[in-house]
Structure formats: structure tokens, C-alpha cells
Amino acid sequence: MNNDDELIICRCNEVTKKDIVDAIKDGADSITGIKRRTKAGMGLCQGKTCSRLVARIIAEETGKKLQDIAQPTARPPVRPVKLETIADENVAES
Amino acid sequence: MVDEKADIAVIGAGPAGLSAAIEAAKTGAKVVVYDENLKPGGQLFKQTHKFFGSNEHLAGVRGFNIGKLLLEDASSTNVKIKLDTIVTGMYKPTTLELVSKGKKWKCEAQAIIVATGAIENSLAFPGWTMPGVMGAGAAQTMININRVLPGKRILMVGSGNVGLIVSYQLKQAGAKVVAIIEAANKIGGYGVHSAKVMRAGIPIYLSTTIKEANGDPEVQEATIAKVDQKFKYIEGTEQSLDVDTICIAVGLSPMTELLNMMDIVVTWDNSLGGHIPLHDEDMMTSRPGIYVAGDVSGIEEASSAIEEGRLAGVAAAHKIGFINADKAEISKYQIRKRLDALRSGPFGEIRKAAKRDLIQLYKKMDYQNEAIQVQAAVVSIAGKTIENEVHLRGYPTIEEIKLSGNISSEERFKKGPVAIIECVQEIPCNPCEKICPFGAIEIGTPITNLPLLDAEKCHGCGLCIPGCPGQAVFVVDFSKEVEYATVKIPWEFLPVPQKGDIVAAVDRKGKAIGEAVVSNVKYLPEYDKTRVVELKVPRNIALDVRSMERGVKCE
Numbered sequence: 001m002n003n004d005d006e007l008i009i010c011r012c013n014e015v016t017k018k019d020i021v022d023a024i025k026d027g028a029d030s031i032t033g034i035k036r037r038t039k040a041g042m043g044l045c046q047g048k049t050c051s052r053l054v055a056r057i058i059a060e061e062t063g064k065k066l067q068d069i070a071q072p073t074a075r076p077p078v079r080p081v082k083l084e085t086i087a088d089e090n091v092a093e094s
Numbered sequence: 095m096v097d098e099k100a101d102i103a104v105i106g107a108g109p110a111g112l113s114a115a116i117e118a119a120k121t122g123a124k125v126v127v128y129d130e131n132l133k134p135g136g137q138l139f140k141q142t143h144k145f146f147g148s149n150e151h152l153a154g155v156r157g158f159n160i161g162k163l164l165l166e167d168a169s170s171t172n173v174k175i176k177l178d179t180i181v182t183g184m185y186k187p188t189t190l191e192l193v194s195k196g197k198k199w200k201c202e203a204q205a206i207i208v209a210t211g212a213i214e215n216s217l218a219f220p221g222w223t224m225p226g227v228m229g230a231g232a233a234q235t236m237i238n239i240n241r242v243l244p245g246k247r248i249l250m251v252g253s254g255n256v257g258l259i260v261s262y263q264l265k266q267a268g269a270k271v272v273a274i275i276e277a278a279n280k281i282g283g284y285g286v287h288s289a290k291v292m293r294a295g296i297p298i299y300l301s302t303t304i305k306e307a308n309g310d311p312e313v314q315e316a317t318i319a320k321v322d323q324k325f326k327y328i329e330g331t332e333q334s335l336d337v338d339t340i341c342i343a344v345g346l347s348p349m350t351e352l353l354n355m356m357d358i359v360v361t362w363d364n365s366l367g368g369h370i371p372l373h374d375e376d377m378m379t380s381r382p383g384i385y386v387a388g389d390v391s392g393i394e395e396a397s398s399a400i401e402e403g404r405l406a407g408v409a410a411a412h413k414i415g416f417i418n419a420d421k422a423e424i425s426k427y428q429i430r431k432r433l434d435a436l437r438s439g440p441f442g443e444i445r446k447a448a449k450r451d452l453i454q455l456y457k458k459m460d461y462q463n464e465a466i467q468v469q470a471a472v473v474s475i476a477g478k479t480i481e482n483e484v485h486l487r488g489y490p491t492i493e494e495i496k497l498s499g500n501i502s503s504e505e506r507f508k509k510g511p512v513a514i515i516e517c518v519q520e521i522p523c524n525p526c527e528k529i530c531p532f533g534a535i536e537i538g539t540p541i542t543n544l545p546l547l548d549a550e551k552c553h554g555c556g557l558c559i560p561g562c563p564g565q566a567v568f569v570v571d572f573s574k575e576v577e578y579a580t581v582k583i584p585w586e587f588l589p590v591p592q593k594g595d596i597v598a599a600v601d602r603k604g605k606a607i608g609e610a611v612v613s614n615v616k617y618l619p620e621y622d623k624t625r626v627v628e629l630k631v632p633r634n635i636a637l638d639v640r641s642m643e644r645g646v647k648c649e
Contacts, residue, residue: 011223049216052347067362071369074354076183085196
């Protein structure tokens with residue numbers, strides 16, 4: 001593998017550097033924007049591994065400073081939770 | 095759904111969270127700590143090295159023993175620790191959503207202290223998703239908690255304190271660390287750590303990074319290359335290393351997701367790990383009642399995490415009415431003083447300035463940034479400054495040690511054994527001063543002062559050898575024999591050498607420079623696992639021998 005484009009950035013969803021660069025060309029300039037277009041950061045780890053890498057690619061491609069690239073939106077649950085945990089609760093409440 | 099109420103809820107049972115909980119519980123507040131792990135202590139229980147600082151910071155005590163002390167305090171102050179419990183969400187004003195063993199519930203607290211710590215940064219290079227590439231922290235967990243060796247031949251990427259310490263511990267665990275590489279043009283961590291790994295035979299390559307990892311299906315080889323000042327590969331400098339494991343130690347990022355859910359104001363500081371929550375001098379975030387402590391509020395180390403936790407614990411307990419303002423102010427003053435001591439010296443000043451800027455930003459005051467001159471290479475000793483290049487070389491030269499005043503005169507050497515202190519960078523640490531029974535070592539205040547040895551008072555007893563958390567003290571004796579001298583060194587590798595062993599005498603660079611006979615191995619319980627090994631070596635190399643190696647012949 002000598003092509004940098006094939007480099008996997010989001011390992012949960014197997015999103016490559018090319019996917020991310022293409023998304024930036026498509027107008028994405030935030031981690032959330034990349035996430036919506038490519039699913040980078042939407043896997044099991046919820047971007048814990050890749051969001052800093054994605055931020056760095058945005059900085060390289062757009063010239064933005066790292067501090068100006070906002071952190072991705074955080075929503076509960078911040079850790080993987082089994083659906084049955086949530087489902088059980090709904091049964092109890094209904 | 096089980097609902098829980100607490101005066102103060104703490105997220106994370108690491109050094110910051112436990113310390114916060116203990117201080118808050120001491121005031122009578124009902125405190126509960128949640129942690130997703132099966133055991134409390136965060137990363138403390140895998141820290142097998144002796145910590146820096148002064149007595150009040152428990153300097154010289156190994157990290158996992160500090161963890162044990164914190165757990166004892168938590169238990170005696172009735173802190174409730176709930177393990178295997180994930181905080182999945184945080185809601186305004188101060189409610190937590192939790193999941194444990196398939197059950198979901200909410201906790202309402204009057205104040206919340208977020209001490210969620212940090213996550214290791216990753217590095218993307220061709221092959222980085224293969225088995226065999228892991229965070230240095232993960233490797234440290236494997237060797238020190240699970241007692242599993244991640245590999246036999248290791249490449250460490252990053253020369254900060256994590257990279258240096260974990261390399262040393264991997265060697266202790268029986269792995270061969272083939273190299274430590276660093277993209278910057280200087281070593282990131284403390285000189286005493288780099289000196290320790292270098293004399294253990296681990297080379298450090300600066301301005302070097304990893305280009306790719308190869309192997310199928312797991313790592314069998316790493317290609318490293320030199321980089322220019324803009325961190326671009328220099329063509330033709332590629333070198334391939336036979337390794338089965340690549341450890342990544344390229345910094346940490348604060349784990350702020352829960353805080354981000356609360357619309358907390360964040361700021362950016364590169365030296366503190368990137369995006370961090372803005373907090374005031376009481377560790378309170380922009381949302382009243384929500385506090386932060388430890389790495390989540392800016393990457394530092396365990397000792398300062400403990401102090402920040404205490405600060406947040408006292409402040410939160412005061413905020414909700416468990417102690418009066420006078421009492422709170424006294425405790426906070428003392429804690430801040432200890433924090434300042436930890437954040438001094440050329441390494442700490444950067445963090446101190448960053449934290450001060452952050453607090454000033456919080457106050458939204460007109461604030462003039464007085465530029466703090468931080469020069470890692472220039473340190474002061476008793477008002478003087480000495481220049482050294484430890485950050486470029488990894489260890490101090492005899493000339494640099496002489497400049498620090500800690501090598502004795504020829505005449506003193508003739509009289510009998512005497513210590514040589516090879517500590518030339520200002521780091522916040524002073525156990526050697528307290529441990530010397532003859533008062534021969536002076537540090538004073540601030541604790542970042544370099545130690546100064548009074549050779550006339552030194553008896554060469556060597557108590558300072560295991561007493562130095564940085565393993566930077568040696569005792570040399572030229573007085574016993576005409577052709578030989580003895581060098582006492584700190585030793586923490588297995589198997590323990592035996593008296594009479596013939597070994598290679600190794601210099602500061604890790605190079606075998608002669609033959610040595612182990613003439614004594616001294617151990618007392620207060621040495622806390624560090625052996626003092628006495629090597630008999632030819633006189634002419636005694637000032638250079640700083641370690642030993644088995645199964646190696648001198649060239």
C-alpha cells in the first residue's frame with residue numbers, strides 16, 4: 001500500500017483518507033460535516049480514535065487551525081449500550 | 095429505573111476523581127464515584143515507577159502504591175465507589191444517566207465533578223490498523239496489569255514521558271525495545287527518564303517518524319524515516335526495523351464528551367492536549383455546579399491530577415454548603431501552593447502559564463499575557479544557569495554534570511566513596527534532600543532547584559541511589575584499590591545480579607565499554623524494589639560506567 005489515499009482513518013467504519021478529502025472538497029469543513037458525509041466517527045468507538053485524525057486532515061486540506069475545528073457534537077450514550085437496556089426501560093414505562 | 099441521589103457525584107475513579115471524592119466526603123457530603131472499569135484507580139495501578147515531587151506529593155512512592163493509599167482514604171471517608179458503571183449522558187443542571195449490568199438509571203446530585211481522564215492519540219500510517227500496533231498505554235496495561243507481553247521486539251513512537259517510561263517498563267517485562275523515535279528535534283520527556291532508557295541500551299532517534307508498518311496478518315517490520323523541520327519525510331533516509339509491535343505514544347486528548355453535552359465553554363491549548371473545558375481557579379466549568387479535575391481539564395500527570403481533584407472536591411463541597419468559606423479558602427490555598435510546586439521548572443512552567451491563561455480567560459478580565467520565557471535547555475542553580483543538551487542527546491555529559499557542581503574533586507575521590515548526582519534539568523522533585531542522613535544534599539525551595547551535593551558531608555552510603563525517583567544518583571569509590579574503582583548503580587531488572595557475576599560495564603549511552611564484576615548487591619525493604627548494584631571496574635572508566643548488561647561482550 002503506497003497510496004496515502006487508501007489509508008484508513010476511521011477503522012470502525014473503514015473510511016479512507018480519500019473519502020475524507022473528497023468530503024472536504026464537497027464542502028465539509030468540520031468533524032461533524034465529515035461524519036455526516038462519510039460515517040467517520042459513527043462506529044463503535046464514536047470517533048474516539050479518529051476524530052483527532054480527521055481534524056488534522058481538515059486542517060491540512062483547508063488551512064484552518066486545529067483550535068478552530070470544533071469538537072464533534074456529543075450525544076448520549078457516550079459508550080456503546082445494548083439496545084435491550086433501553087428497550088427494557090420502555091417496556092417498564094408503558 | 096433506579097434513581098439515586100448524592101450531594102456530589104464524581105465521574106471517574108482515577109487519581110483526580112478519587113482525590114476529589116475523598117476531600118468532599120471529609121466535609122460530610124454524601125459522595126458517589128462512578129467508573130466504567132472493574133477496578134478503581136484509573137491508570138495509577140499500572141504506574142510501577144517511583145513518582146516525582148516532594149514528600150507532600152508522596153514523591154519516591156510507586157504509582158500503584160499511591161493508588162492503594164487513595165483507596166484506603168476513600169474507604170475510611172465513606173466514599174461510595176460504583177464500578178462497572180458507565181455514565182452515558184449528562185443533563186442540565188446536574189443529572190447523570192447511568193448504565194450498569196444492563197440496567198439504566200439516573201443520579202441527581204447537587205454538584206458533579208468530571209474526572210474522565212484522557213484518551214491516547216492515534217497516528218495514521220500505512221499498516222496502522224494491523225494487529226501489533228497499539229497505544230503505549232495499552233501496552234503498559236498489558237504488561238503491568240495483565241502481565242502479558244505484547245511483543246518481543248518493540249518500536250516506541252514518541253519520546254514524551256509516556257514513551258520513555260513505557261519503554262523502560264517493557265524492557266523490565268522482558269521485551270526488547272529496538273528504538274524510540276521522535277518526530278521533533280528534541281526529546282519530549284524528562285532527561286532522567288531518557289538517561290535511564292539509553293543506558294539500558296534503548297536508542298532514541300530524533301527527527302524520525304514511522305513511515306509504514308508491514309506484515310501479514312500482523313506487524314513484522316516497521317519502516318522509519320527522517321523528517322525535515324516541517325515533518326515531511328526525507329527521501330532516502332528510510333530504514334527498516336525488525337519489530338513485532340509498534341507502540342504509539344504521541345500524546346493524549348482530554349475525554350470531554352460528557353462535558354460537551356452540557357454546552358460548556360471550551361478553549362484550546364496545545365500544551366494541555368487540545369480542546370479543554372474552561373475552568374476557574376476552583377476547577378469549576380462555565381456551568382455552575384459542574385467541576386473538572388485531572389487530565390480532562392488539561393493533560394498533566396497523576397500528581398497534579400490528585401491536587402486538582404482535591405481542589406475541585408473542596409470547592410464543590412463549599413459551593414453546596416458543606417464547609418464554610420474560611421475553611422475552604424485555607425485548604426484551597428494549600429492545595430494551590432502544592433500545585434504550583436508541581437508546575438514549576440522548564441517543563442511545568444508551560445503548563446502553569448497555560449492554566450493561568452485559561453483561568454484568566456474564565457474571568458474575562460483584561461489580561462496582558464506576560465510572556466514567560468521557557469527555555470528547556472537553560473536551568474538555574476543557586477542563581478546560576480547551566481546549559482545542557484540532555485534534550486538532544488538523552489543523557490548528561492560529565493562536563494554538564496560538573497557544571498551542576500555534583501562531581502567531586504580528585505582529592506575528595508581519594509578519601510572514599512562519594513555520590514555523583516546526574517540531575518541537570520529542573521524538575522519538581524526533592525526526595526534526595528530528605529533521604530540523606532548527613533544533610534549532604536540541598537535543594538531548598540522551589541523544589542525544582544537542582545540538587546547540590548556537599549561532598550565533604552557525603553559518606554557515600556548510597557541511600558540516595560534508590561531514593562531518587564529518576565535513578566540519577568550513583569556512588570563512586572576510588573579509595574579501595576589501586577587499579578580498580580567501584581560504581582554503585584540503581585537496578586530494577588530481573589534476574590537480580592549476584593555477587594561475583596561477570597558482566598559488561600555499560601556507559602550512559604548504553605554502550606559496553608569494559609568488563610565489570612558485581613562486587614555487591616544491596617537491598618533493604620525501604621529501597622522499594624530498587625537494588626543497589628556495586629560494580630568493580632577499571633579506574634579509568636569508573637566515571638563513565640552507569641549500567642551493566644549481561645550476555646554482551648565489550649567491542
